[in-house]
Amino acid sequence: MPYAPQLASALESLALPWPSAPLRPAILNEAHSAPDFFDDLPSLDKWYVAQCRARGLSENHHLVYSGGQLRSRDELCETADAQKTPGMMKEGSKGDDERPKLLVCHDFQGGFNDRPDRRGYTFEYWSLADAFIYFSHRRISCPPMGWNTAASRHGVKMLGTVIFEWKEAIPELSLLLRGPHDSYSPLKPPLRYSPFYIPALIDLALSSNFSGYLINVELPLDLGFSVSGYTWYPDWLRPTSAAEKDEMQRNARRLRAWVALLRSEGQRRFREAGRGEDEWTVLWYDSVTREGKLQWQDAVTRENLSFLEVSDGIFTNYTWARPPKPKIEQPDMPGTWSMASKVPQVQNALRPADVAWVSLSIWIVFSRLGSPGSRASRAV
Structure with missing residues (x-):
């Protein structure tokens, strides 16, 4: 044009x-070259197909290459167990000193500015941050040009968001794990998942010049049996269904393997693009457990550790209210907090390179619901 x-x-x-x-x-x-967001996975794929055609790439654009070997659309979940986590802050990065690291994640709850000719951000202290997550409640959120420019100017790593919220997102999460071309994955071992959308997400980050994603899955993984190809159980059977519990655990393994492949393929693609594999980052939000349940832990526990093991870090939930629950008496700080339990849990459970980001909500509107709001400095 x-x-x-x-x-x-x-x-x-x-x-x-x-x-x-x-x-x-x-x-x-x-x-x-890319939209600021996608509301669904098929829209992401349409954008990716157009990008591949414009560059004259093969029609097999959604197949993932690794080590010179072309992978099939179905990837064995066991491959995730071989993934290792070197951590988010690498040698020579901004975070090499001993100070605490700061990650900022905004949530404007729909109050976003669509005018690229206007300054679209209000964050003033870029020099104090190590990373920034551009967050919205769209399926996939990409940091706009102004945010990317400001972050890059101050050496701050910028991440987008991939989010699946509540039961309305069940069909899309099933599509992510199953892929669009197969009606189901085999119910019996070996357990499989689809890497179909991973190349598109990586291309999107490369095209829009950001460094990875926060993966936020806030729904229980009782996806019916849509991933394995079985019909939904009636609601009255679901609470006592052993088959459903088993399927939730299998979906958790599928999701863990998908996160591991997103991380490893992103490193490879960034390295090939000359940006360095250390720049690529995949963070996991503390939400779904190893059993596929939606249970925010507010800390690193055995329930979410398996997802941390295949990502570059975990972003813990912000209420600080789940087990263990030590009573901490502080002036003007009512309530039960689990912050004191986080440090020993991290030290005991993690390898030295793992990263746990302990989150704090500063939304004033939530100050009466357990978040410190305007008293965030006292909570810290």
Whole structure:
């Protein structure tokens, strides 16, 4: 589109409303190579197919290469057990000193600015942060250009978000684990999952110049039997169904293997692109347990450790209220907190290179619901 720069200049000078983020690439293709978000996985795949065709790549764009070997669409879950975690902060990075590390994750709850000609962020202290997560409740969120530029200027690692929330996301999470071409994966061993969407997520990060993702799965993994190809159990059978519990555990293993492959393939692709495998980062949000249950731990425990083992770090839930629950008496700080238990649990459970980010919600609207809100400094 040869007139894209002129069109951009005209729109800015006239202060006309810009089209919504998903439409911008169609109008200003030279200025925006990727949308700021995707609401579903098929939209991500359509974008990726178009990118591959534009670059003259093979129609097998969704097959993952590793070590010179072409993998099939179904990957064995056992491969995740071989993945090792070197940690998020690497040698020569901003975090080499002994000070505590700071990761900032915003949540504007829909209050996002779609005008790229305006400053779209309010974060003022980039120099104090080691990493930043661009968070929204879209299925896939990409940090916009202004955020990326500001973070890069201060040496802050910028991450996007992949999120599946509540039962409305069950079909999409099933699609992620199963892939779009197969109606089911084998119910009996060997346990398999699909890497179909992994190359697209990595390409998106490379195209939009950010360094990885926070993976946030906030729904129990009782996906019916849509991943293994069986129909849903009736609601009245689900609480006592041993088969359902087994399927939830199997889905947790599938998800763990998927996270491991996203991490290892991202490292390989970033290395090939000349950006260095150390830049690629996959963080896991403390939500789903090893049994496939949605149980926020608020700490590193045996229930979420397996997901930390295949990622670059874990972002613990922010309420600090789950077991163990030591009573901490502090002035003007009512409630039960589990912060004191986090340090020994991390020291006992993790390898030296693992990273646990202990989160703190500073949303004032939540200050009466267990988060410190405007008294965040006292909580810290």
